[in-house]
Amino acid sequence: MITNDRQYKITKARRDDFRSALDLLSGQQPENVHPRIFKAHQDAIAAQIEELFIQIKEYENLKAGNILVSEIRNLKDLPLALIKARIANGLTQLQMAENLGMKMQQIQRYEAEEYASASLKTLLKIADQLQLRINGSVQIRPVDAPEFLDLKKYPFKQMFERNWFGNFGISSVNEAVKDSPALIRQLFDTAGLSTFKYSFNKRSLRKGSNINEYALNAWYARVLIKAKDQCLGRVFSRETISIDWLKGLIKLSQLDDGPKLAGQYIKDAGIRFIIEPSLEGTLLDGAALLMEDFSPVIALTLRHDRLDNFWFVLLHEIAHIMLHLNGELDVIFDDLDLTLDGIEKEADSYALNIMIPDETWRKSLARLSPTNETITNQAKKLTIHPALVAGRIRRETGNYYLFNDLIGLSQVRKQFINESK
Structure with missing residues (x-):
C-alpha cells in the first residue's frame, strides 16, 4: 500500500518502467527460451503493472476524499484502516505524528509494519485521533472439530522430538501427551490457522x-x-x-x-x-x-x-x-x-x-x-x-x-x- 507522496512518485515511476519492459518483450521471443516461460514473464510483468495501478488509484482516491473510512467491523482490518483514514483525512505522516505527540519516524515505522508492534492503547489513541469507530465483536465458541485435537491423528512423538513444542514449556514426551490438545491447538494458532475447520x-x-x-x-x-x-x-x-x-x-x-x-x-x-x-x-x-x-x-x-x-x-x-x-x-x-x-x-x-x-x-x-x-x-x-x-x-x-x-x-x-x- 502507498502511504505517502514519496512512495506515490516511486510507484508511478516503477509502473512506467514495467510498461517499457513489457513493450520490449512484445517483440520477438528470445532463442532457447521455452514459450511457456516467456509467456509467464510477460504475464508476471502485466500483473505487476495492474497491481501498481490499483495502489496508485487507491492512493489518489484516498487523497481526493473519494473513499470514506469511518468504521471497521473486523479487528484484522484495523491496521490498514488507520493508514487509509490518515490519508483520507488529508494528514501527512508528519502532521499525524505532531497531533499525537510522536516523532514522524515512529508513524513511518508503524505504517511500514502495519502496526504490528503497536500496543492496543496506541491503536485506540490513533483511531480516536482519526475519528475511526471500531465496531468489532469477540466471540468465544467451542471447537466443533474435536478430531483436530486428537493426538492419535498425528505423528505426535515425531513432532515432539523435532522440538515443535519447545517454546511451550514441555520437557518430556509424557508431559506433552498429557497436554496434547493444548499443544496441537497452540501449533495451529501460532501458524495463524486459528480455526480447526480451516478451509483448504x-x-x-x-x-x-x-x-x-x-x-x-x-x-x-x-x-x-x-x-x-x-x-x-x-x-x-x-x-x-x-x-x-x-x-x-x-x-x-x-x-x-x-x-x-x-x-x-x-x-x-x-x-x-x-x-x-x-x-x-x-x-x-x-x-x-x-x-x-x-x-x-x-x-x-x-x-x-x-x-x-x-x-x-x-x-x-x-x-x-x-x-x-x-x-x-x-x-x-x-x-x-x-x-x-x-x-x-x-x-x-x-x-x-x-x-x-x-x-x-x-x-x-x-x-x-x-x-x-x-x-x-x-x-x-x-x-x-x-x-x-x-x-x-x-x-x-x-x-x-x-x-x-x-x-x-x-x-x-x-x-x-x-x-x-
Whole structure:
C-alpha cells in the first residue's frame, strides 16, 4: 500500500518502467527460451503493472476524499484502516505524528509494519485521533472439530522430538501427551490457522492414495511458523524472477555448496526459503505457498538426499509461484515421485527447461548416447552440475539405478543441518 507522496512518485515511476519492459518483450521471443516461460514473464510483468495501478488509484482516491473510512467491523482490518483514514483525512505522516505527540519516524515505522508492534492503547489513541469507530465483536465458541485435537491423528512423538513444542514449556514426551490438545491447538494458532475447520479449498495436493491429512496440516502449520520468523531484506516482486535470474540460480549448482547458496539466493529475491523434513505419512518433497500478505514461500523436505532432486524440486516450486499461485491457489503440496497432468506437468516442464533448454536437450549427445563422459561434457557446456543432466536421463528413462556416481548422493542435507531443526 502507498502511504505517502514519496512512495506515490516511486510507484508511478516503477509502473512506467514495467510498461517499457513489457513493450520490449512484445517483440520477438528470445532463442532457447521455452514459450511457456516467456509467456509467464510477460504475464508476471502485466500483473505487476495492474497491481501498481490499483495502489496508485487507491492512493489518489484516498487523497481526493473519494473513499470514506469511518468504521471497521473486523479487528484484522484495523491496521490498514488507520493508514487509509490518515490519508483520507488529508494528514501527512508528519502532521499525524505532531497531533499525537510522536516523532514522524515512529508513524513511518508503524505504517511500514502495519502496526504490528503497536500496543492496543496506541491503536485506540490513533483511531480516536482519526475519528475511526471500531465496531468489532469477540466471540468465544467451542471447537466443533474435536478430531483436530486428537493426538492419535498425528505423528505426535515425531513432532515432539523435532522440538515443535519447545517454546511451550514441555520437557518430556509424557508431559506433552498429557497436554496434547493444548499443544496441537497452540501449533495451529501460532501458524495463524486459528480455526480447526480451516478451509483448504485453495490448495492442490500432488500425492498418492495414502496420506495422513492431519500430519500434512501439521507440517503446513510448522512451515508457516518458520516462515513468519524469517525476516527478508526485500519484498518479493514477480519481475525479479527473470530469465537471467533463473540462469544465475542454476549456475550455483556447479558449486560444492550450491544448495546452501541457492537458499540465500532465493531469500535475496524476497521468497522465504524453508527446510522442514516431512512427517510420517506425508511423502512430501516440497511445497509452494502464499502467506496472509501474499508473500511466497518455498518449503523443501529433502526427502531424497540427492543434488539432482534438490534442484528439480526447487525449480518446480518456483514454477508454481510464477504460474499457479494466483489467488485461486494458496498452497501446492508436491510428491514428485508421481507423474500427473495439469499444473504439475506444467511445473515439471518449467523446471526441466530451466535446467536444460528443451531445444538443447533434443540435440544433446548425453540424451542420445548417455555415458559419464557425455553427461559431464554436456554439464560443462551448460555450466551446471552433472547431476542435473544425469537426473533428467534417469527421470525420462524411469531407471533410477543409472549414474548413481553422478547425481550427488548425500550432498544436500548436510548443508542444511541448522535450517532443518
